[in-house]
Each structure stands twice: as C-alpha cells, then as structure tokens.
Amino acid sequence: MPELLRPERPVGIVGYGAYVPRYRLPAKEIARIWTQGRGGLPIEEKAVPGLDEDTITISIEAARNALARAGIDAELLRAVWVGSESHPYAVKPSSTIVAEALGATPFTQAGDWEFACKAGTEAMVAAFGLIGSGMADYALAIGADTAQGRPGDALEYTAAAGGAAFIIGPAEESLAVLLGTLSYVTDTPDFWRRAQQPYPEHGMRFTGEPAYFQHIGSAARAFLEATNTTPQDYTYAIFHQPNAKFPQRIAKQLGFTPEQIAPGLVVPTVGNTYSGSAILGLTATLDVAKPGDRILVVSFGSGAGSDAMAFEVTDLIEERRALAPATQDYIRRRTEIDYATYVRWRGKLVLK
C-alpha cells in the first residue's frame, strides 16, 4: 500500500480565492450551430473570458482574493506558482507577471506548472512540501485556464475559463488543515496538444474508463486506504469536473452521496475550467463549509494523473470567508453571449 504524503510540519490553506469570467455561452447555443440542437448536452453553459482576459489576469484576481482572506502581505509569499495549459506565452513565465501584480516580487520563487487539468493541484502539493519542510511560511499555488476546444468538437461545449488560488501556510494559521495527499500517475494518452497547435486532440472513448475513472478512482481508493477513512468520514468531496456526468458517476462508484459533492459541483454553470476545475469546486465548498468539516479533493489531468488530498476546516473559516467574493458571487454575475460573439472573442476568426 502506498504511503501518504504528509509534511513534517503541519500545513494548510491560509487563504483561498476564486475567479470566473462574466460571460456565458449556453451549450444549447453551440448545439444550435453544430447539431441543429439535437443530442444531449454535457452542461448548461460555460464561462467565456472577456477580450482582455487570459490565464494571467484570471490568476491575478483569484490570487488577490486569496491574499485578502489570508490577511498577509504579498511580500511574505516565497513562491508564486501558476498551473495552466493556456499560459499566454510559450516562453516567458505567467508567474512573474502575476507575482509583480500582487506585489510579491522580487524575493520569491516563481514558476509555471503544466499537467493538463491537474497543474493547479500539482503546484499545491509542491507548496505543501515547501511550507511543510520549514523552508518558507507562505506559498501561492494557482490553477487557471482559458481552455479552447476545436469548433464543433465535443470539447467545445465544456472548455471554459476560470481559476482558483490557494495560499499554503502553517497549520496554526490555516482555515483548512491538510490531512495528507497522494497521487496516482501513469503514461496514458487520452488527450494532448502538440506545440503550436491551437486545439487539443483526444482519444474519444479512451478519455473515460482508462483515463478519468481509472486515475481518480485509484487515487481516491489509495488515499482512503492510506488514511484508514471511508467516504462517510468526509463532509464534502470534489472530483475533477470535465462535464456534469463524470464527477457524479465517480462519486457514486466510490460511495459518496450527491449531497457530499453538491456544493463543489460547479461544472453545470461554469464548464470545465481545466486547471481550475477541481479547485474551483474546492473554493465553492470552502465558501459553505463549517469548522470540523472534512473535504476530499481529487483532481485529474490528462496524460494522465490524479492528486488526492483532504483538509479539515478550522474555526478560522468563519472570520475569513467574507473577506473576498464567494465563488457563487462570480457564478451569479452572468451575461449570456451568442456563438458569433464567442467566435470573435476566442480568436477563431481569421482576419488576415
């Protein structure tokens, strides 16, 4: 049985923040263009970034919200790590721009992380290690994306924009203390995008069983075994949400109830925010959690892997929750756009 990853020094989430862009593209509007409205829809609608938004701007706002809840100066951050598969530059870190915009420069680590949809949780695990070793007191881990799907492809219905940020710090200052983490990674070619290609490729039916369900299921089962816990020991659970169906199905397979995943299931009205997906579910869950609640999170990134981690919420949640906007505040702020507007905004029009 694999051993749980746990730091020497207890760590947790000192502050968290979410961000979801204002604009929404309903799935039925995409279906109107490509299938004459026929067929099932994987979600209701997805969040679309405005013309002036990208992974960097999404990261900045989510991180400002996390700093507001943490109540610390940005200068105290010793790492600014941005996980994404849509970094605006091929070469030039997103993280230096984010760090500068927060005021965390110059004495900090900065780096961009990539692992499809689990780059954000990968950065969190690294932050647990950095703080847990005693090398530093605060690290910022972000997962954010402005995901693109090929026009007409199944992924176009769900590929969305958004992100979440977490300031990891000492357990005694945390609003949710880390109980442990465990990852499950294999070389599984379910989804990829080659350099300089605008849209990803995917292995169609290969994306479900051998990828999503195998990795999340294995990570979650190993985590439960290593912690000697059962689904009933958790108040809430969040599983990566590429569509509405997958997280509900894996929850049921693992023995979690619909009530346990309800607060974190944001995909029906936000879409799949890729690196932001599972952790946006975590911010939405922290928004309603009470001291003593236990939360299990299992991300999934194609390629493929899952990070399982669990937290126990502390009394500090009550005083910090209202210090920044809730995830649902952003979800409620909603302006619907049509497919033509979406096509212009997402750069799918060739002008020259």
Added chain:
Amino acid sequence: MDISRHWRNRKQRYRLVGEVCPHCGAKLFPPRDVCPHCGMEAKTVETLVGTGTVYAFTTVRQAPSDFAEQSPYVVALISLDDGPMLTAQLTDLGDVEPYVGMRVEMVTRKLRNADDERGLIIYGYKFRPVLERALA
C-alpha cells in the same frame, strides 16, 4: 512599442502603486514625486485602494491597431476614493450601460496585444462595475 517604458511603469500599471504626500496626506497617481496640493516633495510609495466612481466616459469605436482586438470599448475618467482622478478603460460591462456616478473597482487586464501576435502582451489596470457579493 517602447518596452523600457512599459517595464518602468509596471508597478503603477499592474496595481496602482502611487505615492502619498508626507506633508498633507494627499495621494498621488501617477507618482510624480511633487505634491500637486501643497507643492512639497512626496516620494512615499503607497498602493491605492482601487475603488472609485465614474466621473465621465466615452466609447472608442476607432481604436489604434494594438487596441483593435478589444474595440469598441469604453474609456472613463474615474475619481478614485483615495483622491486622484485617472483615465482607464471600463471592462466587464456585459449588458450594463455605464453611467456617471457608477461605482467601479480596479482589475488587472490585458491592455493591448501586439497585432502581429509576436510582441509583448501589455497588462494594466482597468475598472469594472463593483462585483455584487452575497456576504460582506
């Protein structure tokens, strides 16, 4: 495009880093080292809060090439709660019509994108309608 000028101004552009006058307490933005109110030296760095009110606005429909991808957009004169007045784009308006007196808050967004997609992406402050919050 002048890379060195963008680089020098990044702190004020990314997060409204201005100055405060140690003599009369006035906030300065952009930073200019001399207080416009009392004429004394004012070099103390201070990050402004970033909330304000729309004082005047206009819609730009014929944008310069580096701004063309975001056209049309609204440019406003914003009276910051901290005191200074500045010019900035309004963003995230959605279906909201801007108006004089509208409460706005600062966000950091893409200001311009080299139109050949090879140059730098320039980020900086814009203002949006204040996000409505259920708590707080």
